[in-house]
Amino acid sequence: MSSQPKSLFEKVWERHIVEDESADRPAVLYIDLHLVHEVTSPQAFSELDARSLKVRRPDRTFATLDHSIPTLGPDAEGNRPYFTPQAKAQVETLERNTAAHGVKLFGWGSENRGVVHVIGPEMGLTQPGYTVVCGDSHTSTHGAFGCIAFGIGTSEVGHVLATQCLAQRKPKTMRITVNGELKPGVSGKDVALAIIQRLGFGGGTGYALEYTGPVIEALDMEGRMTVCNLSIEAGARCGMIAPDQKTVEWLRGRAYVPADYDAAAAEWLKLKSDDGAVFDDEIVIDGSVIEPMATWGTTPDQGGAISKGVPVASNENEVKALNYMGLHGGDSRSVAKVDVVFIGSCTNGRLADLRAAADILRGRKVADGVRMLVVPGSEQVRIDAVAEGLDKVFTDAGAEWRLPGCSMCIAMNGDFVAPGQLAVSTSNRNFEGRQGPGSRTVLASPATAAASAIAGHVVDPRDYLQSA
Amino acid sequence: MSNQEPINTFSSRIAVLPEANIDTDQIIPARFLTTTTKAGLGDVAFNDWRYNADGSKKPDFILNTIDASEHRVLVGGDNFGCGSSREHAPWALTDFGFKAVISTNIADIFKSNSLKNGLLPIVVTPEIHEKLLKNPQQRVTIDLEQNQLSLEDGTVFVFHIEAFARQCLLEGVDAMGWILNRLPSIESYEQKTGKAA
Ligand code: SF4
Numbered sequence: 124m125s126s127q128p129k130s131l132f133e134k135v136w137e138r139h140i141v142e143d144e145s146a147d148r149p150a151v152l153y154i155d156l157h158l159v160h161e162v163t164s165p166q167a168f169s170e171l172d173a174r175s176l177k178v179r180r181p182d183r184t185f186a187t188l189d190h191s192i193p194t195l196g197p198d199a200e201g202n203r204p205y206f207t208p209q210a211k212a213q214v215e216t217l218e219r220n221t222a223a224h225g226v227k228l229f230g231w232g233s234e235n236r237g238v239v240h241v242i243g244p245e246m247g248l249t250q251p252g253y254t255v256v257c258g259d260s261h262t263s264t265h266g267a268f269g270c271i272a273f274g275i276g277t278s279e280v281g282h283v284l285a286t287q288c289l290a291q292r293k294p295k296t297m298r299i300t301v302n303g304e305l306k307p308g309v310s311g312k313d314v315a316l317a318i319i320q321r322l323g324f325g326g327g328t329g330y331a332l333e334y335t336g337p338v339i340e341a342l343d344m345e346g347r348m349t350v351c352n353l354s355i356e357a358g359a360r361c362g363m364i365a366p367d368q369k370t371v372e373w374l375r376g377r378a379y380v381p382a383d384y385d386a387a388a389a390e391w392l393k394l395k396s397d398d399g400a401v402f403d404d405e406i407v408i409d410g411s412v413i414e415p416m417a418t419w420g421t422t423p424d425q426g427g428a429i430s431k432g433v434p435v436a437s438n439e440n441e442v443k444a445l446n447y448m449g450l451h452g453g454d455s456r457s458v459a460k461v462d463v464v465f466i467g468s469c470t471n472g473r474l475a476d477l478r479a480a481a482d483i484l485r486g487r488k489v490a491d492g493v494r495m496l497v498v499p500g501s502e503q504v505r506i507d508a509v510a511e512g513l514d515k516v517f518t519d520a521g522a523e524w525r526l527p528g529c530s531m532c533i534a535m536n537g538d539f540v541a542p543g544q545l546a547v548s549t550s551n552r553n554f555e556g557r558q559g560p561g562s563r564t565v566l567a568s569p570a571t572a573a574a575s576a577i578a579g580h581v582v583d584p585r586d587y588l589q590s591a
Numbered sequence: 592m593s594n595q596e597p598i599n600t601f602s603s604r605i606a607v608l609p610e611a612n613i614d615t616d617q618i619i620p621a622r623f624l625t626t627t628t629k630a631g632l633g634d635v636a637f638n639d640w641r642y643n644a645d646g647s648k649k650p651d652f653i654l655n656t657i658d659a660s661e662h663r664v665l666v667g668g669d670n671f672g673c674g675s676s677r678e679h680a681p682w683a684l685t686d687f688g689f690k691a692v693i694s695t696n697i698a699d700i701f702k703s704n705s706l707k708n709g710l711l712p713i714v715v716t717p718e719i720h721e722k723l724l725k726n727p728q729q730r731v732t733i734d735l736e737q738n739q740l741s742l743e744d745g746t747v748f749v750f751h752i753e754a755f756a757r758q759c760l761l762e763g764v765d766a767m768g769w770i771l772n773r774l775p776s777i778e779s780y781e782q783k784t785g786k787a788a
Binding site for chain 2: 138141142146147148149151153155162163165166169170174176180182190191207209210212213216258259260262274275276277278279281282285286287288289290292294324325328329358360421422440443533534535542552554555556557560561
């Protein structure tokens with residue numbers, strides 16, 4: 124019998140099966156790379172300590188500080204401005220735990236510290252065909268490299284620390300094909316928001332997604348990471364893209380890639396869905412009609428083309444969302460005044476994102492009354508951006524340039540949007556209060572966020588593109 | 592330790608939060624995630640819906656009006672638990688006193704986290720959901736042995752819980768212990784695939 128055509132997901136999944144699943148037992152899935160941060164790990168290390176266990180594979184476990192750390196530098200005495208004593212204690216707990224277990228921590232002082240999903244790929248820790256987990260739902264980001272990458276809770280962080288494995292059921296698969304060619308000025312973020320709008324918030328529950336088609340192939344790796352990053356916002360466990368030559372060139376020369384790079388790359392390039400592979404679900408999207416997008420509601424699927432304005436609510440949920448946002452159906456997006464613009468996060472805090480924003484801001488000023496915060500996704504991004512003079516572009520325009528971290532994406536470090544204020548953010552969640560109690564969030568691309576900072580309201584960035 | 596007290600059958604009044612898309616940032620806002628333990632998170636469950644900015648309780652919010660020991664079943668609107676992977680969400684709900692969450696759709700990671708903490712995530716049809724929302728004062732019975740949810744009007748709904756997680760809950764099996772017992776096969780996998788340290 125000839126072997127069944129398989130999807131990319133199935134190929135990677137099968138290579139990591141330690142014990143197969145049955146009706147009454149989940150599969151035991153091997154995890155190649157485990158990324159750890161300060162917020163979701165303390166209780167997992169406590170669990171190991173309570174059982175006198177050690178981290179089984181410190182060589183496959185890497186930690187960083189990103190969620191609760193300040194993005195302002197230390198004072199003259201070297202004291203960092205932690206938002207609360209608990210935030211400081213949490214960082215110290217991770218420093219202690221990683222030291223005790225021999226786990227590498229990219230902590231303060233490391234040139235590789237940064238948001239966990241930015242640094243994994245950046246150092247080549249993330250490699251095609253891997254299984255990657257982290258106690259963070261946006262682990263789906265790493266799927267851009269052809270990995271099965273998904274977020275786990277703290278109990279499972281403990282399981283992986285102790286055994287390098289997880290008990291898992293195989294999810295259903297869905298292929299999302301994005302056809303055509305993007306219009307100029309439309310980015311990966313716009314594609315992702317259009318996909319989520321189509322799937323609905325929760326529409327991906329129970330699925331592993333594979334993104335494919337000419338639009339996905341044409342995206343750079345940063346754009347692909349943005350698309351995979353947002354898989355979870357449709358409720359999907361993970362999203363992946365088959366590795367290609369772009370993937371290979373992007374990873375080449377990075378710190379942790381295999382020594383015999385070309386041999387590894389040749390294997391990576393074989394990772395793709397076979398012709399005739401069967402998916403539990405398929406959707407096809409026409410990429411050529413996607414326009415710059417912005418959300419208007421309180422879930423990431425509540426968005427649309429900026430040019431279409433604020434939609435009129437069609438159900439109770441939408442009424443409630445528009446009320447919370449202080450927006451009125453039928454209005455142009457230029458009506459509501461923007462108070463804060465945030466550029467950063469694991470969704471859009473990479474060098475390519477900062478460049479897109481800087482290209483629009485260069486030689487211009489942030490509108491009066493708008494506070495703009497630019498937070499690079501990692502130390503490497505910060506260093507590269509400074510080398511290109513991007514920090515100057517931002518500060519000259521009137522924006523604040525900060526140290527790397529999650530910052531206003533999750534607002535647990537003291538960087539937050541005040542109650543009632545409207546923020547345009549390049550992050551991933553526009554939930555009520557996500558960026559601080561009472562905050563209102565509009566999700567958009569870096570170009571849109573930068574253009575909106577200049578205009579003082581949400582605006583289509585294509586009016587602000589300047590030729591270099 | 593993560594060893595759970597076995598769950599079998601219990602009856603309880605329900606607490607209804609009819610809002611759709613209740614995400615983990617609502618269940619426990621991020622600024623409470625700087626804890627290094629699991630203790631006391633029930634106090635901040637639904638913090639921003641439950642308290643005013645000055646810390647006083649909002650008198651009509653459901654969690655402020657019920658006796659937690661009497662209301663062990665939370666019924667959420669459509670699509671519950673989306674968002675972050677924070678296990679603090681089920682920790683907060685169980686610390687408050689809940690033993691089950693019911694909705695028409697429950698997010699994957701929240702579901703998995705709940706099952707590891709003795710919180711039953713029960714997905715029901717829109718019809719059953721409607722009956723729960725329409726009679727928010729009712730008492731329901733959950734029988735995990737039979738996978739049955741019984742409503743006050745006599746309707747019995749058979750729900751699905753992943754078989755292994757269900758066994759863990761019924762028998763108090765320790766999930767960490769179970770996976771630790773797989774170490775021999777994990778080692779042979781590593782040998783076979785060249786992944787040994
Ligand atoms: S940037 Fe935001 S979404 Fe990404 S890891 Fe940090 S908090 Fe999570």
